[in-house]
Amino acid sequence: MSWVRHPLELEEHAIDEMPNLKVAVIGAGIAGINAAILLPAKVPGLELVIYEREEDIAGVWHQCTYPGVRCDVPSHVYQSTFAPSREWSQHYATGAEIKAYWSQVAEKYDARKYIKCGHEVLSAQWHEQKSKWEVTVKHLGSTLHEEADFVILATGIFSHPKLPSYPGLSDYDGHVIHSSRWNPDIDLTGAAVAIIGNGSSGIQVLPQLQKIVSRIDHYARSPTWISGNFGVENINPGDAVPDDVQASFADPETYLRYRKEIENRSFSSFGGIMKDGIKSKQAEARFIKLMKDKLGERTDILEAIQPDFPPSCRRLTPGPGYLEAITEPTVEYIRTSIERVTRTGIRTVDGTERSVDAIVCCTGSEKSMAPPFPVIKDGVDLSLAWRPEGSIGFPHTYMGIAAPGFPNLLFINGPQTSAATGTIIFSTEIQLTLAAKILRKAQSQGIRTMMPTVQATEDFRAYCDAYFPRTVLSENCTSWFNGGIKGGRPIANWPGSGSHANMVKREPRWEDWEYSYWSSTGNRFAYFGNGWTLKDQVLDRGGDADMTPYLQVKSVTGDVDLKSYHEAWFEV
Structure with missing residues (x-):
């Protein structure tokens, strides 16, 4: 048999003589800060830029300054694995201390050189001919048009606060404050205040305001479980780390044992999300006892606040001081639905109108998990298509990291990535490490575009749809887990435990991706160069x-x- 020579002109370069790769990350919260640290270390020849809408870094911990804001997981868990602090002042850090920590980490690794604050991304549009993203950015009144080989969305789940849509809100004469856009110049001392919402921010802000205002009308659309604290037993969230414990952390081995102990606990509650599981029933019994003990004789509030869905259908919140505060005579707990906002207050559907000086909206953020700005390819805009009323109707992703039909687009802490156990910080580091492997592959192998196949994405969706019905996440509650749709499909959650997610994302499944190449012949081995x-x-x-x-x-x-x-x- 004669040798048939295939026509291919070798590219005159060494195999490891690779072009630079320009990557635009959107968002400088915890994911963006970690991207600024990890990606340059893991991807040679990386031209990295991180656009941040706000005037400073740290994401939600920069935005949220409402009274009582703090993390609901232990401080020593909610931190970098490679740059831990042994100097947290409290077991559960305040928002200000968390922001200070992440600012220090950014300074230590010189991350700010990649970050452009005050740069709001308006859109990202794919240009087929160039095989690049055009990112439109607003800065100081000017509009900039930048190109990137890859775009990574690290915009977070809580970055776009959402006011309620009650009629009359815009005509209200008093102060309207969203908890994540707190205005410290507004003095609420002695005021009559309405607090709408009993999610995490509502549960945290109410006990603080109750101490200074004359009256609180607390509108709670849904019942909610109030849990104990997470991770550290017999510790209240506001408790300081004792001096002797703090001093013991000077020994690295002692500190490592402490941190491993509390971080291990964050992985231990997976059974609690299984429908009708023993751990779920035990948690429910424990929370009912806690709520009964805190509410005392106020059985009317217990009946109103106790959910008919199991714990963990919604995000659990420890809520220190919340149950005690809503039993105070200055607080009215209201489950009756709001009909409208009047010029002076709020009217409920039973016709009762309550006048207030200010309305505090603890109503969370946009819950669809669609991108917060247009992300467009071939006329399809993910910011619209992923909404419940959109052409797709939910965030259709491959393992939460990419989307079919959208090349060179990655997500960090996006849809389908929030695991029931483990830590968000370690998960972020694992996701960024996976992203780095994707970027290295594209850069080193002459790949022009890469995106997950439709079939791989559909297979992942099928797994999710088979998995979630066996968990409490599919129960009849309203949560950001399910896009704010009662009993809706979980769109935020990973279909498995935290360790399960980390195991899956350790190594890429390259067979799930489709590729095009820079070589004019399309030969996948053209990147071999000249040998x-x-x-x-x-x-x-x-x-x-x-x-x-x-x-x-x-x-x-x-x-x-x-x-x-x-x-x-x-x-x-």
């Missing part, structure tokens, strides 16, 4: 190059971890 490496060229010119980075002292002494041996991408 040389850069080190080969250095040696050929008489220079010195380390051709054996795999030979290290530990290989001579025999101190080799064979599990990871020869797996480091950079040891070539």
Whole structure:
């Protein structure tokens, strides 16, 4: 058989002589800050820019300054795995301390050099001919048009606050305040205040305002479970870390044991989301007892506040001081639906009108998980298509990291990524590491575009739809988990535990992606170049190059971890 030579003109470059890759990350919250630290370390030749709408970094912890704002998971869990602080002042940090911590981490790793604050992204549109994203950005009254090879959305779940749509709200004569856009210049001392909403912010802000106002009308559309604290037993969220405990953290081994203990607990409650499971029933009994103990003789409030759905259908909130506050004579707990807002207050559907000086809206954010600005390819805009009324109707993603039909577009902490257990910070680091592997593959293998296949995305969707009905996440509640649609499809949650998600995302499934290549022939191996490496060229010119980075002292002494041996991408 004669050799048939396939026509391919070799590209005259070394295989590792790669073009720079321009990546635009949208959002400089915790995900964006970690992107500024991890991606440059993991992707050679990266041209990174991070656009942040606000005037400073830290996302929700910059935006949310309402009284009582704090994290509802332990401080020593809600932090970077590679830059932990041993100096948290409280077991559950305030919003201000969390923002200060992430600002310090950003400074330590010089992350701000990649971040452009005060730059609001207006749209991202794919240009087929260029195979690039055009990102339109508003800054200081000017509109900028920037190009990027990849766009990564790290805009978060809570970045776009949503006021309620009650008739008359815009005509109300008093102050209207959204909890995530708190105005410290408004003094509510002695005022009559309406608080709408009993999610996390409503539960946190009410006890603080109750101390200073004359009256609170608390409008709670849905019942809610008030849980104990997460992660650290017998500790109240406002408790300071004792001096002796703080001092013991000076020993790294002692601190590591402490942190592993509380972080392990964050992974231990997975059984609690299984429908009719023993852990779910135990949690329900524990929360009922807690609520009864705190509410005392106010059985009327207990009957109104106790849900008919199991715990964890909605995001649990510890709520220190909340139950005690709503039993105070200055607080009225109202489950009757709001009909409209009048010029002086709020009227409910039973005809009762209550006058107030201010309305505090603890009504959360846009819950559809659609991008907060147009993301367009071939006339399809994900910011519209993913909404319940849109052409797709929900966020249709491949494992929460990408979407079919939208090349070179990635998501961090997007739809279908919030796991029932574990920590959001470690999950963010794992997702960014996966993103780095995707970027390295595109950059090093001459890939022009890559996106998940429709079939892989449909298979992931089928798995989700088979998994969620066995969990309490599919019960009849309203939550940001299900896009604010009572009993709706969970769109925020990962279909499994936190450790399950981290295991899945450790290694990419390259067979689930479709690719196009920069080579005019479309040959997938054109990136091989001319057969040389850069080190080969250095040696050929008489220079010195380390051709054996795999030979290290530990290989001579025999101190080799064979599990990871020869797996480091950079040891070539």
